[in-house]
Amino acid sequence: QVQLQQxxxxxxxxxxxxxxxxxxxxxxxxxxxxxxxxxxPGKGLEWTGEINDSGTTNYNPSLKSRVTISVDTSKNQFSxxxxxxxxxxxxxxxxxxxxxxxxxxxxxxxxxxxxxVTVSS
Amino acid sequence: xxxxxxxxxxxxxxxxxxRITCGxxxxxxxNVHWYQQKPGQAPVLVIYRDINRxxxxxxxxxxxxxxxxxxLTITRAQAGDEADYYCQVWDSSxxxxxxxxxxxxx
Numbered sequence: 310q311v312q313l314q315q316x317x318x319x320x321x322x323x324x325x326x327x328x329x330x331x332x333x334x335x336x337x338x339x340x341x342x343x344x345x346x347x348x349x350p351g352k353g354l355e356w357t358g359e360i361n362d363s364g365t366t367n368y369n370p371s372l373k374s375r376v377t378i379s380v381d382t383s384k385n386q387f388s389x390x391x392x393x394x395x396x397x398x399x400x401x402x403x404x405x406x407x408x409x410x411x412x413x414x415x416x417x418x419x420x421x422x423x424x425x426v427t428v429s430s
Numbered sequence: 431x432x433x434x435x436x437x438x439x440x441x442x443x444x445x446x447x448x449r450i451t452c453g454x455x456x457x458x459x460x461n462v463h464w465y466q467q468k469p470g471q472a473p474v475l476v477i478y479r480d481i482n483r484x485x486x487x488x489x490x491x492x493x494x495x496x497x498x499x500x501x502l503t504i505t506r507a508q509a510g511d512e513a514d515y516y517c518q519v520w521d522s523s524x525x526x527x528x529x530x531x532x533x534x535x536x
Contacts (some may be wrong), residue, residue: 353528353530354473354518356524367523413479414460414461414519414520415525416475417518418474418484
């Protein structure tokens with residue numbers, strides 16, 4: 310039974326860098342991609358990007374210039390950094406296992422518990 | 431960019447059938463996935479690749495996809511099914527989510 314546990318700073322000032330980490334327990338880490346997905350308060354879901362154990366990444370084009378996702382295979386962890394944050398980046402950030410099939414797409418199961426990150430001066 | 435359209439809200443009487451739609455241009459050519467999100471909780475996958483249920487999801491949940499509309503159907507609706515539901519596809523190298531539908535069980 311795969312479980313994801315995430316942590317990181319919950320309050321940032323504008324222009325700072327958001328930093329979150331997600332640890333994966335149980336199951337295979339190397340057989341999957343791993344994603345970050347965010348949800349502004351009261352709003353819908355937005356995929357941020359993904360990474361695999363080799364460090365291959367794919368990012369949402371709308372965030373690509375500010376996002377870096379990295380991996381630490383020795384700890385079965387992956388991390389999100391989002392630079393130059395503004396109030397618009399205030400959201401609950403989830404990590405999730407990404408299931409992919411070539412030519413079919415991606416879906417997410419399971420998800421981490423989520424962390425609310427607030428950007429405020 | 432590809433857009434997915436969901437109704438803001440759907441109501442269903444206890445024990446009846448709820449249908450939540452997800453509209454998109456020729457969506458039948460894509461694989462659609464559905465998530466359930468209860469207040470204060472992370473989303474949970476309930477249907478993947480149009481019609482498949484993950485382990486642990488009741489048979490009451492089913493999916494279909496035809497033409498420009500994918501549908502999540504919940505039969506014998508229970509109070510515990512009250513939640514937000516999101517559809518999701520992969521398009522042009524990115525993930526697209528619908529805006530979400532709030533299901534109310536009356």
